[in-house]
Every structure is written in C-alpha cells, then in structure tokens.
Amino acid sequence: MSDLYLIYKNLTRKPLRLFLTCFAIFIAFLIFGVVTTFKSALDSGIEMSADNRLVVFNRINFTVSLPESYFQKVATVEGVRDVTHLNWFGGYYQEPAQQLSIMAVEPESYLRIYSEQLVPAEQREAWIRNRQGILVGEKLADMFGWKLGDRVPISSNIFSHKEGGQTWDFVVEGIFSASDEQAETRMAVFHYKYFQETATFGGDNLGWLALTTEDPSLNEQVAKTIDEMFANSPYETDTSTEKAFNKAFIEQLGNIGLIIFGVVFMAFFTILVVVGNTMALAIRERTGEIAVLKTLGFSRQRVFGMVLSESLLVSLLGGAAGLAVAYFVLEAVKATLGQFLPNLVMDRGLVLQAIGYMLLLGLLTGLVPALNALRLNIVTAFNRG
Numbered sequence: 001m002s003d004l005y006l007i008y009k010n011l012t013r014k015p016l017r018l019f020l021t022c023f024a025i026f027i028a029f030l031i032f033g034v035v036t037t038f039k040s041a042l043d044s045g046i047e048m049s050a051d052n053r054l055v056v057f058n059r060i061n062f063t064v065s066l067p068e069s070y071f072q073k074v075a076t077v078e079g080v081r082d083v084t085h086l087n088w089f090g091g092y093y094q095e096p097a098q099q100l101s102i103m104a105v106e107p108e109s110y111l112r113i114y115s116e117q118l119v120p121a122e123q124r125e126a127w128i129r130n131r132q133g134i135l136v137g138e139k140l141a142d143m144f145g146w147k148l149g150d151r152v153p154i155s156s157n158i159f160s161h162k163e164g165g166q167t168w169d170f171v172v173e174g175i176f177s178a179s180d181e182q183a184e185t186r187m188a189v190f191h192y193k194y195f196q197e198t199a200t201f202g203g204d205n206l207g208w209l210a211l212t213t214e215d216p217s218l219n220e221q222v223a224k225t226i227d228e229m230f231a232n233s234p235y236e237t238d239t240s241t242e243k244a245f246n247k248a249f250i251e252q253l254g255n256i257g258l259i260i261f262g263v264v265f266m267a268f269f270t271i272l273v274v275v276g277n278t279m280a281l282a283i284r285e286r287t288g289e290i291a292v293l294k295t296l297g298f299s300r301q302r303v304f305g306m307v308l309s310e311s312l313l314v315s316l317l318g319g320a321a322g323l324a325v326a327y328f329v330l331e332a333v334k335a336t337l338g339q340f341l342p343n344l345v346m347d348r349g350l351v352l353q354a355i356g357y358m359l360l361l362g363l364l365t366g367l368v369p370a371l372n373a374l375r376l377n378i379v380t381a382f383n384r385g
Contacts, residue, residue, distance in 0.1 A: 021278050023359070025318025026325070028271040029354060032264050033326025036353075037150040048240050051216040051241075052081075053113070056209040056226055059236040062089075065205035066235055071106075074209055077225050079218040083211040084109035087192060087202065090158035093144060097378070099185040100140070102154065103207070104195035106136075113210050116179045120169050123148070123174035131194045133173030137185030139176045148172055156186075159199045168198065210242070268361070279311050304371070311366020312359065319358035323351065 011018055022080045056074060058064035062145035065087075075083045084106050091102040106126045111119065119127070119135065127133045128197050134154075136146055146152060155167040170190055178185050223239035327346050 022318035026322040029322030051240040085206040087207040127173040134170035139185040312362035315362030
C-alpha cells in the first residue's frame with residue numbers, strides 16, 4: 001500500500017470537511033490574486049515613469065488649471081531641457097460608459113517629452129500637420145477597431161463644442177506603440193490648438209505641465225525654482241517627479257497598499273486558523289490509526305511526512321483553484337477596466353509568489369499535527385482508544 005494512496009484515503013474520508021477546507025483556501029487565494037494584480041497594475045504607471053520627468057500642477061489640486069503663460073516661463077528655468085502641457089479632456093466613445101484616457105497637447109513638445117511612445121515618421125508628420133488629427137495608442141485602436149484615416153467622434157463629459165453638443169470629430173493620423181510592452185497605449189492625444197479653437201471654455205488654461213530636466217540630480221533644484229517663481233501668485237504650483245505625481249493620483253482612491261495588505265493579511269490569518277484547527281482535529285481523530293501504522297513498521301519520519309503532505313496537498317489544491325479563478329475574473333474585467341489599468345495582468349512573479357504562500361500555508365498548518373504524530377507513543381495511543 002503506497003503512501004500516496006493512504007494520503008488520498010485520509011483526505012477523502014470526510015468529503016464535506018475537505019471541500020470546506022479547500023473552499024476557505026480558495027477564497028483566500030482568489031482575493032490575493034485579484035487585489036495583488038490590481039495593486040501591480042496601479043503601481044506600474046509609477047514604476048515606469050522617467051527619472052528626469054517632472055510634473056507642474058496647481059497647488060490647490062491637479063484638477064485646477066494653470067495660466068497659459070506658465071508654459072513659456074517654465075521653459076526658461078535653468079536645468080529644464082524641454083517642457084510640454086496637457087489638458088484632460090474627459091472623453092468617451094459612443095457611450096458614457098466607454099471612458100477614454102484622452103488629452104489635448106502641444107504635439108511636437110509632447111512627443112519629445114514622451115519619447116517612449118513610438119510613432120512611425122510619416123504618421124508623426126501627418127498628425128502634426130492636421131490640427132484635427134488624433135494620435136491613438138495601439139491597444140486603444142485595437143479595442144475599437146480604429147485604423148489610419150478613420151474619422152472618429154469622441155465626446156467629452158466636461159467640455160462643450162462651440163457649434164453645439166459635446167462631440168468632436170477627429171481623424172486617426174497616427175497609431176503609436178511603446179518601447180516597453182507594459183507602457184500605457186490605451187490612450188489618445190490631440191492638438192491643444194484644436195481644443196482651444198472649438199471648446200466653449202477651458203481653452204485659455206493649461207491642465208498641467210510636464211518637463212524633463214538635464215539630469216535627474218537637478219530635479220529637486222528645478223522643482224524648487226519653479227514653485228518659488230509662482231509663490232504668492234493666484235496660481236501657485238506644486239512641482240514633483242512624475243512618479244510622485246502618479247502615486248498621489250492613485251492615492252486619491254486611498255492608501256491602496258495598506259488596504260490590500262489588510263485584506264490579504266486578514267484573509268490569510270483567518271484561513272491559517274481554520275485550516276490549522278481542521279488539520280489538528282483530523283489527526284486527533286486518527287490517533288489509533290497512526291498507532292497501528294507505527295505498529296506495522298511505519299517509521300516516525302514516514303508518518304510525519306504523510307501527515308505534512310496532507311496539509312500541503314490541501315493548501316495547493318485550494319490555492320491553485322483560487323488563483324485560476326482569479327485569472328479568469330481579471331480577464332473578464334479587463335475589457336471594462338483595461339483602458340484605465342492597461343497592465344491588469346497576473347504575471348509570472350505573482351504566480352510564483354502565490355505558490356510560495358501555498359507551501360508556507362501548508363507547512364504552518366500541518367507542522368504541529370505532523371509533529372504530534374511523530375511523537376505519538378503507541379502504548380499511550382492505544383490506551384486512549
């Protein structure tokens with residue numbers, strides 16, 4: 001009789017208990033897979049930000065605009081290599097539910113600042129020439145089936161058009177890819193001048209400025225100079241690295257890291273208690289059987305390994321099922337949230353981390369029962385019976 005067969009029989013002797021134990025672990029790893037992937041997707045925009053890229057926004061809040069004159073003034077600051085400006089458009093395609101990440105920009109300086117966005121030379125020139133043109137990321141183009149030359153109507157939930165309504169017509173003049181496959185390409189940009197000429201309001205202000213410094217070591221000095229330049233003015237500024245800006249934007253939702261840690265920790269702690277208690281109870285019920293195995297010649301180490309293997313198998317079975325369902329949940333919501341979280345992908349690192357937690361959970365919950373089985377005295381066990 002093989003050890004694997006004995007382990008299988010012991011696990012399945014009470015199917016309901018096995019199911020409930022696996023289900024508890026399943027829920028824990030489903031939560032872990034989903035929330036950790038969301039956290040990674042949120043953090044990817046921070047991690048991929050350029051080291052020498054700064055963002056200048058209104059000190060009150062990044063949703064409050066800045067005067068257009070700030071663009072030229074910031075460009076003269078010592079240590080600034082290049083500067084561009086961006087305005088959030090609040091766009092959507094066809095239906096308000098299909099929100100788009102779309103901004104009005106100054107084309108040439110934008111492409112210099114965000115050089116990781118790769119645009120074929122002929123498309124680049126076509127977009128710069130056509131004020132009504134729009135530059136679209138390849139993932140966004142794939143999402144809606146847009147191709148070069150297509151005319152696409154995009155509406156705004158913030159601004160209105162001078163000719164009536166809230167819809168602008170654009171021509172797809174370029175489709176950009178990215179130097180890093182994880183970079184954001186579910187977005188689009190169009191000419192600030194076109195926005196300025198057609199919007200009923202907002203065209204005389206800038207949303208925020210993005211700039212690059214000559215060297216990352218100059219970041220602090222440049223930021224300080226810019227903020228001092230506009231200190232005590234009606235539009236004071238707050239200048240920070242793009243990483244800090246993206247992090248602050250994410251934290252508008254709350255302390256995501258703390259929330260995720262709290263959810264995962266509480267789920268795992270609860271499962272640890274439940275599974276540990278279940279395994280201890282199962283071994284306690286089999287005291288007599290373990291004594292018989294030892295009487296038949298099973299070594300203490302062999303019994304220890306069998307009991308610990310039960311715990312590991314339960315943990316791996318429930319954890320793998322939870323992780324698999326988390327993957328399909330993420331794939332299902334990607335169509336809705338993909339444009340805001342382009343890196344909503346359960347990567348290999350997260351899977352390996354989860355497997356490590358499964359093994360750790362199995363060891364922690366099975367170690368005490370296995371040690372008890374290891375130390376069990378045959379005579380004492382039979383006397384209990």
